[in-house]
Amino acid sequence: MSCRRSVCELRFRSSHLQFGTPSKQPRVSLPSRRQWISSEGKPRHETHRSLLGGSKATGDGRGDETAGSGRRRVTISGLVRSVRKQKRVAFAHIQDGTTYEPIQAILDPQLAANITNGAYVELSGRWERSQGKGQAYELQVEQVNSIGESNADENPIQKQSMATDYLRTIPHLRIRTPFQSILARVRSHLIHSSADFFDGLSPPAVQVQPPLITSSDCEGAGEVFTLQFFREPKYLTVSSQLHLEAWSAELGNVWALSPTFRAEESDTSRHLAEFYMLEAEFRGTGGLGSVTRIAEQLIRSLTLSLANHPTGAELLSLYADRKHRPSDSECPDLEDRWSRLTGDSFLQVSYTDAIRELSQAAASSTSTITPPSWQAGLALEHERWLVDNLGRGRPIIVTDYPKIQKPFYMLPSNLDTDHETEAETETVACFDILLPHGYAEVCGGSLREHRLPQLINAMREKKLLLSSSSPEEQAGSSSTPYPYLQPGESLGSLQWYADLRRFGTSPHGGFGLGFDRLLAYLSGAASVRDVVGFPRYWGRADC
Structure with missing residues (x-):
């Protein structure tokens, strides 16, 4: 029995004793219990692509129709592409960078009070099938965990599409499009x-x-x-x-x-x-x-x-x-x-x-x-x-x-x-x-x-050889003149390249x-x- 398995079983037994599970109740398998804790306890942090089925995402923002089936509690984070606040409900489009399509988040107006276009947010809630058009799933937000504020009026990135010429002037922000x-x-x-x-x-x-x-x-x-x-x-x-x-x-x-x-x-x-x-x-x-x-x-x-x-x-x-x-x-x-x-x-x-x-x-x-x-x-x-x-x-x-x-x-x-x-x-x-x-x-x-002779001759034809005033310069690092150079010639900074031919x-x-x-x-x-x-x-x- 591996050490990892022993620790896992110990944790499982401790949780059974803590909750006082009767001995007659069927024992829940470890994977099932982990899933139950993840779905009903602390929300699992997800990306839009993983919610749409990972590699099965189709690119249209809908993904694999079976991937997100069922209600589960998740946490997502990203930049607010747009937010629309009404009297009884607020809608926010969150871009987390894993797909070009945003996540639609449904919020109570009070939760959305401080959310603005361009802000960074972390939201927790229930991921479930959408009742509206335009997306297969949406996030019913229960908690706003953090907000990185953004002044929507001064933010150069707006929710509507913008021209490439303008976006080139703000390369540090255009990546958010x-x-x-x-x-x-x-x-x-x-x-x-x-x-x-x-x-x-x-x-x-x-x-x-x-x-x-x-x-x-x-x-x-x-x-x-x-x-x-x-x-x-x-x-x-x-x-x-x-x-x-x-x-x-x-x-x-x-x-x-x-x-x-x-x-x-x-x-x-x-x-x-x-x-x-x-x-x-x-x-x-x-x-x-x-x-x-x-x-x-x-x-x-x-x-x-x-x-x-x-x-x-x-x-x-x-x-x-x-x-x-x-x-x-x-x-x-x-x-x-x-x-x-x-x-x-x-x-x-x-x-x-x-x-x-x-x-x-x-x-x-x-x-x-x-x-x-x-x-x-x-x-x-x-x-x-x-x-x-x-x-x-x-x-x-x-x-x-x-x-x-x-x-x-x-x-x-x-x-x-x-x-x-x-x-x-x-x-x-x-x-x-x-x-x-x-x-x-x-x-x-x-x-x-x-071929070294032909290479040096090609350098000579392109006028890449330098004039040398001393035998040491012609010889390079050796006292022997460099092969195929004429008197007064030097390879200069290209000698290392010629060496690749000279030495095999x-x-x-x-x-x-x-x-x-x-x-x-x-x-x-x-x-x-x-x-x-x-x-x-x-x-x-x-x-």
């Missing part, structure tokens, strides 16, 4: 699903935690936030890829979800100065196709996971209910959006073929798109045209971009390329995944240059997924600023 509340829970679910996806790979990918402060700009675009705290300038990371490569050399497949920073002066609905990037690196890749396949599977898996989860059902229900979504939001067809990511495989087209198709389209007398340029790359209008016309409204994967457009670390598409004779047309083994509905690029990846490496590749942009697409948000709790973008960093 139904749409922001459900977006936070959708994000949480997608993060959990991401971990499940990588854990299900063979072999599984290990989650790691890369640094946010780095010694170099791995993209080479110069769009970095600079820190002067250290002995020399450091930067907020623009990508965790280089550090993931260090982990991947030992652990194999690795992934991370962490903040990324870009000092871009882009005031658009698609850009943030601080956003979350889901990045993955895979050791021993068998070509670019093996990386694009995992990236596509990840997007497909996250979409299916949301569609089959209660938060997905809640999203569908919220858009159908005008009073709960932002006043200036449209009503997107989410099921159509999701099906575009979960149907047939994504169309794959090379950059060269994409430029040819765009050039032909631009030459048409009825065309409104700007003629593309091989060197300049694809503009947003070009990406949208490719998705709408080549992809027929479904995602498209564009591969093998020109080397001159891409960072130094990408592996050439053709390993036998003559750099001197084919520099203008040389491409690298990389890809971008473009989403429909104007969201465009959501994921980008590549094979990495794993293998073919590898990976990708980065714009987590916030994917969340915006899946949730129907018109701007990435609305799927981030405290958005930072050009000119704004509130709170």
Whole structure:
């Protein structure tokens, strides 16, 4: 007999003696007695989701019709979304954050005297079937346990729906609106699903935690936030890829979800100065196709996971209910959006073929798109045209971009390329995944240059090597000159990255997924600023 069981039985016998139960009365089982004490004694603290049946909640505020059957005493807590006081009865809608639908509480007017819109309350009472319309169950309040006061007249959050532009000015309070509340829970679910996806790979990918402060700009675009705290300038990371490569050399497949920073002066609905990037690196890749396949599977898996989860059902229900979504939001067809990511495989087209198709389209007398340029790359209008016309409204994967457009670390598409004779047309083994509905690029990846001589030469071509005035600087931490450097050259802050090739490496590749942009697409948000709790973008960093 376990110690836990002995203690439980001792407590049960003591309660029998205390209440003087006759020996002839049938002995009540322990689980039944616990339930009796819970239901008739101190009310059990519940959430709205648990009252609606936990994972069985349908998202329409009604949940599993059998979940709340029977009368039981419960305690709930949350923010008052609205309160309506009449002569004989008062009605309050309580939002506890577990669903976007509020709990309807029925109170005696005296109990509701100090309750105002926006206040925090804890209520105890009987959970029972509703006699009115609009909800299956309601709380008949017997006791108001606590109140966190709120001045309803000054509270920026009102019970009616409000515009997204206004809500962005009060990010610390907009989370209390139904749409922001459900977006936070959708994000949480997608993060959990991401971990499940990588854990299900063979072999599984290990989650790691890369640094946010780095010694170099791995993209080479110069769009970095600079820190002067250290002995020399450091930067907020623009990508965790280089550090993931260090982990991947030992652990194999690795992934991370962490903040990324870009000092871009882009005031658009698609850009943030601080956003979350889901990045993955895979050791021993068998070509670019093996990386694009995992990236596509990840997007497909996250979409299916949301569609089959209660938060997905809640999203569908919220858009159908005008009073709960932002006043200036449209009503997107989410099921159509999701099906575009979960149907047939994504169309794959090379950059060269994409430029040819765009050039032909631009030459048409009825065309409104700007003629593309091989060197300049694809503009947003070009990406949208490719998705709408080549992809027929479904995602498209564009591969093998020109080397001159891409960072130094990408592996050439053709390993036998003559750099001197084919520099203008040389491409690298990389890809971008473009989403429909104007969201465009959501994921980008590549094979990495794993050969040390070619990597250093690529750094030289991108003018990333520094001038060195002393042999020690050229040698780094060793008295021996660094391999493949020319006299007067130094790797500077990128020497550690070159060391990953110098001291044992293998073919590898990976990708980065714009987590916030994917969340915006899946949730129907018109701007990435609305799927981030405290958005930072050009000119704004509130709170």
